[in-house]
Amino acid sequence: MSYAIVGFGKIGQALAHAFARKNIDVAVASRRPPEALAPQARAIGPTVVAKSLRDALEADTIILAVPFGEHREVAKALPSWEGKIVIDAMNAFPVPEELDGLPSSAFVAKAFTGAKLVKGFNHLVAATLAADPIVQGGHRVVFLSSDDEDATAPVAALAKQLGFAPVKLGKLNEGGALVQARGRTWGQLIFQDLFKKEQ
C-alpha cells in the first residue's frame, strides 16, 4: 500500500507525525508546490515526502485533510478514482451548503467517483491526533465507518500499524452518524479521546 495525505495543515501534519513515528512512507501535498512543504515535511520525519498534488495522488490510499469545501477541488485533480481508497478525515464545518440530505462523507464520496471511501481520523482535535497513540497502557481509538465494506479492513490495518485501535462503526448513516460533525452539531463520539487496552 502507498499513502498520501492531501492537506498539510493541522490535521495533515498530525497524521504525518503518526506515519513518521512508525517509519511508514507517506506523501504530503497541498495547493502549494512541494518545495514549500518540504522543510516542514522533513522536520516531521524522513518518511514524510512533499509532492505535487498530482504526484501524491498516485498513492493507493489518500487521506483528505483539507477544509470540507475544498474536497471537490481535490476530486477534480484525477480523471478517475477507480481503485483508490479515500479516507475522509474532514468535518463538515463550516457547512457551505446543503449536503443533499446525505451524511457528510457520503456527500464527499459522490465527488470521488469510483473510489472506496472510509470516514476516519476525523473525531480528534489535531493536537491529540498528533500525539503518540499509545497512552496509559492502551491504544487511542479511531473510529471507521464506510458504505464500502471491503475498504474498511485495509484502513483498519493502517490505523493499527500507526498504533491506533480502530473501531468499526458500520455504515456512514448508521454508526458513522456518531462521528459526524456538521456545523455546530457534533455526533456523540466527536472529541471522545478513548483508549483500548490490549486484550
Ligand SMILES: NC(=O)c1ccc[n+]([C@@H]2O[C@H](COP(=O)([O-])OP(=O)(O)OC[C@H]3O[C@@H](n4cnc5c(N)ncnc54)[C@H](OP(=O)(O)O)[C@@H]3O)[C@@H](O)[C@H]2O)c1
Ligand atoms: N483542526 C482540527 O483539530 C480538526 C479536527 C478534526 C478534523 N478536522 C478537519 O480536517 C480538515 C483539515 O483541517 P485543518 O485544521 O488541518 O485545516 P488547515 O490547518 O487549515 O489545513 C488545511 C490544509 O488544506 C490545504 N488545502 C486547502 N485547499 C486545498 C486544495 N484544494 N487542494 C489541496 N490542498 C488544499 C491547505 O494548504 P494550501 O493552502 O497550501 O493548499 C492546508 O494545508 C478539515 O476538514 C477539518 O474539518 C480538523
